[in-house]
Amino acid sequence: MLKRPPRDLRLDVLRGWMQVSIFVSHAFGTAFAWGIHAAWGVSDSSEQFVLLSGLVLGSVFSLKFARDGFGAAWRDIGMRAARLWRMHLLVFFAFAAMVFGFDLFTPLDGVVEAGGWCWLASEPWFAIPGAMVGLYQPDFMGVLPLFVLCMLLLPGFVLLLTRFGARALILPWGLYIATQVFELRPPALGGTYIAFDPLAWQVLFMTGIWLGWRALHGAGPLARPWWLVSLAVSVVLLGFWVKLSMHGFAPEMPAWVLALTDKDVLAPLRLAHALSLAWLVSILVPREARWMQQAFPQAMAAIGRNSLQVFCLGLFLSWIVAALFRLFPADRMLLDLALIPAGIAILIAFARWREGDRSVSYREATARSQ
Template sequence: MSLQRPPRDTRLDLLRGWLQLQIFASHAHGSLIGAWLISAAWGLSDSSEQFVYLSGFVLGSVFTLKAHRGGWRAGLADLGPRIRRLWTTHMVVLCAMAAMVLAVEMTVPLPGEAARLGWSWLAEAPWLALPAAGTLLWQPIEMGILPVFIWSMLLLPGFLWLAERFGPWALAPSLALYLAVQEWGWQVPGLGGREVEFNPLAWQALFLLGAWFGRRALLHGRAIGLNRWGLGAALLVLAAGAGLRLASHLGALDVSGLDDKQHLAPARMLHSLSLAYAVVALWRVREVALRGPLLRALAAAGRQSLHVFCVGLFLSYGLAVLFRQQGWQWWLEALVVLGGLALLGFATAAEWSPGLARGVKNPQK
C-alpha cells in the first residue's frame, strides 16, 4: 500500500500554540491568569496531557509513513536524531535554568531558592549531578516533562512493530504497565534525592495511545469515528470535571486523588482524552484560514512548540520571582500578557528567519 503524507492539520498548530500560552501562564506562579483563566483551572487535566498525546499522535503517524516508504530502518533513521536533539535540548535547558536559579538566589536575593527548587545537588556536586541529569533520572522542579517525551519516543518503534503484527493488542503491555502504576505504585527511581516527575511508567500510556490513533489516521484516513453518543459522553466527563474543580475551589472537596499528575490518575487521563475527543468532534475543519497576525503567530508557536516551551520556562520563572517579591500587582499581570505576546513573536521570528528556523528545528514536528 502506497501512503501519502496527509495535508498539514492547521488545527494542531493552533491548538499547540494555545497550549503553549497556557503552560507559560501556569508556570508564572502567582498570576491570576495562570490560576484562573486556563483550562486546568476548570477541569481535572491540563495542557501537559494534550501535548504528550498530540506528540504521540504526530510521531506515530510520521514513523509509520517513513517505515512504509523506506522500511523500518528509515523510520528509525528519522526518529533517532529527533531523540538526540530532544535530549540535547533538555540538557541545555537544565544547565541554563540552573544558572538562572543560582543567580536569582545570589542577586535578588532569595535565600534557599536553589534548595527549594531541587538544585542543591548541582550546586554541591556538579560532577555527579550533571551525569545523573544525562540519565534523565535527576530532575529538579519543572525539569521533568522533556524526559517523558524521550522515554516514550524510545518505546515508539517497538510499539508500532507490535501494532503492525497484532493490531489493538499492541496496547496491552502499555495499558498493563499503566494499571500496575495505579494499583501498586510502580515508579522509576530518581537520583540525588529527587523523585522522577511525570512517572514515565504511567505517562507512556498516553503517548502510545496517541501513536496508535496517529497510525490509524494515516492508514485509514481518520483516527476514530465521530458520533453523538461519544461526544455526549465526553461532554459529560468535562462537565463533571468542571463541577469537581469548582467544588475544590470552594473548599468543599479534595480532588487530589482524582487529578494526581505525577502518576496520571485514571480520572485525569479520562478527562484529557474526553477533552481531545470533544475538540475533534466539534472542530472538524482541518484547514483553518490564518487571517490576521495573531492567528498566524499562534500557529507558528504550535509549529515551534518545543522551543517556545523552553523560552517560556525562563520568562515564566522570572515572572514568578517578581510575584514572590512584589505580591500580586496589576502590572505584573500585564507582564504575563506581554510575555505571551513575546513568545508568539519569537515563534514568528523563528519561521521568518532561515538561520533561526534551522537553529530551532523541532524534534517533535
C-alpha cells in the same frame, strides 16, 4: 505506500495555545491562570501536548517506515531523540545558572533549595549524570526526559501496530493499569521527584501514535455513538465540578476523589478528562474553521509549529515572572498586567522569527543545490 495527509491547522493552533497555557500556568501567582482550561478541569495542557506529540511523531515515523524502511525511520527518530536529549541538558544547565544567579544577586533567598537544585551545588559529579539519565529532576526539568523515553519506545510500538493493529494498545494500557494498581514508579535522585511518571504517562503518547498510525492507513474518524459522547461530556463536567470544589466554589470533595486527579502518576480521572476533552474538541472544531485564519490563531499556529523551542523559552520567562512577583509583592498586580502579555508577545515574536529564519535557510539550501 502511505500518503501524507494534509496538514491539520487545528493541531498547530492547539499546540500553540497549549504552550501559552503552560507559560501562564508556570508563572505562579498570576491572575491570568484563571483564563486557561486547567483552571476549570482536572487535566491541563501537559496531557494534550503528550497526546498530540505522539500523534505527530508516530505519523512521521510510520510514513518514513513505509517509504524508506524501518532502519531509516529508526535512525530519524533516534536523531530526533538525541537532539531533544541535548536540548534537555542545555535547558538544565541554563536554568541552573539562572536560579543560582537569582540566589546570589537578588534578595530572593532559598530558590536553590526550593527548586531542588541543592544536589547540583553540593555533588555535581553525581547530579549531572543523574540529570543525563533523567532521574534528577529539579523544578520544570521533568517533561523533556519523558519525551526522550517515549521517542525511544516509538519504533518498537509501531512494529507492534504493524503486526497486531489496535491490539498493540494492550501493552501500554496494561502498563498504565499496573502503575495505578501497584504504584510503579522509577526512583528519583537528589531529593527531587519524578514529575511525570513515564510508566503511566507513556499511555497518552502511545495512544497518540495509534491515532496517527490508523489515520495514515486510511482509517476513518473514530465512531461517535451518542452514549460515548454523553460519557465524554459527563467526564468533562465532573472535572469542572471537582475543580470548582478545589477553588472553594463547591462542596469539598472526598480525599479519594482528589487522589484520582493526581498529575504525577496521571491518575484515572485525570486521564479520562484529558482524553474526553481532546475527543470532544476534535469533534466540535471543524478542520477548516474560518476563525483559524485570523491573526491570533495564526500566531498560535506559529508557536505550535515551533513548540519545543517556545516551550523551553517559556520555562525561563515564567520562572522569571514568578520570581519578580516575589521580589516586588507590592507591585504584583501591575507586574502581572504587564509581564504576562509581554511574555506571550515574546513567545509569538520568537516563533515568528524562527519561522522566518527557517524559510531563509530553506531558500539558501535550495539555491545551493541548484
